[in-house]
Amino acid sequence: MRFNLSEVNELIRSRRTIYPEQFSDRKVHKEQLENILTNAQWAPTHGNTQPWRFHVFMEDGLSTLSSFLGTSYLKITPKELQNDMKLAKLIRRPLLASAVVAVSMKRQIENKILEIEEIEAVACAIQNMHLSCTAYGLGGFWSTPKLIYSSEMNDFLELEEIDKCLGLFYIGYPSIDWPTAHRKPLEFNTKWINK
Numbered sequence: 001m002r003f004n005l006s007e008v009n010e011l012i013r014s015r016r017t018i019y020p021e022q023f024s025d026r027k028v029h030k031e032q033l034e035n036i037l038t039n040a041q042w043a044p045t046h047g048n049t050q051p052w053r054f055h056v057f058m059e060d061g062l063s064t065l066s067s068f069l070g071t072s073y074l075k076i077t078p079k080e081l082q083n084d085m086k087l088a089k090l091i092r093r094p095l096l097a098s099a100v101v102a103v104s105m106k107r108q109i110e111n112k113i114l115e116i117e118e119i120e121a122v123a124c125a126i127q128n129m130h131l132s133c134t135a136y137g138l139g140g141f142w143s144t145p146k147l148i149y150s151s152e153m154n155d156f157l158e159l160e161e162i163d164k165c166l167g168l169f170y171i172g173y174p175s176i177d178w179p180t181a182h183r184k185p186l187e188f189n190t191k192w193i194n195k
C-alpha cells in the first residue's frame, strides 16, 4: 500500500456539500486556496489540455460577485419567472463565504478533444478542490445557478463564447457539525461481468 487507505477512504467518503449559510466567519488563507487550486490542477486531462480556469473571489471581490449575480439574474430571467427568494439567496451567498472560485472550461481553439471530455476534466478538478477542502476541514459547495452558462457570465469572467463556466465553488469553515450522508449499496449500480 503506498498510502494509508483507511485515511483515503475516510477523506473521500466524508467529503460533503456544506452550504454558505452553514459557514462561520473564520477566514481561509490564500496559501490554503493556492494548495486547493494546485491540487485541482492535478486532475486528469485528455491530451494534457489542462482546460480549467479559476477566478478566485475574496474580500471585496465577494461583493463584486454578489452584485454581478443579482444584476445578471434580473437581466437574464424573464420578469414572470423572477423569484425574490432566489434573487436574495444569489446575492447573499457570496457574502457568507470566505472565498468563491468560479471554475471554467477553456476550450482549445484546435478543438482536438471533445467538449464533453474537457468538461469531465474540469469536473475532476472540482472534485480535487472539494477533497482538499475536506482535508483542511473546510466546507465546499458546488453551485450551478443557470446564469453561469450565460454570455453575461462569460463576459464577467472574460471568457470566449466557446468557453463555459461550470460552477461557483463556495469555500468556508463550517459553523455546524460535519454533515453525514449515505449512498446506495454497490449492488444497485454495479454489474460484474466475469465471462
Ligand SMILES: Cc1cc2nc3c(=O)[nH]c(=O)nc-3n(C[C@H](O)[C@H](O)[C@H](O)COP(=O)(O)O)c2cc1C
Pocket (backbone or CB within 6 Å): 015, 016, 017, 018, 142, 143, 144, 145, 181
Ligand atoms: C455538477 C454539479 C452541480 C451541482 N449544483 C448544485 C446546485 O446548483 N445547488 C445545490 O444545492 N447543490 C448542487 N450540487 C451539489 C449536490 O447537491 C450535492 O453534491 C448532493 O446533494 C450530494 O451531497 P454531498 O456533496 O454532500 O455528497 C451540485 C453537484 C454537482 C456534481
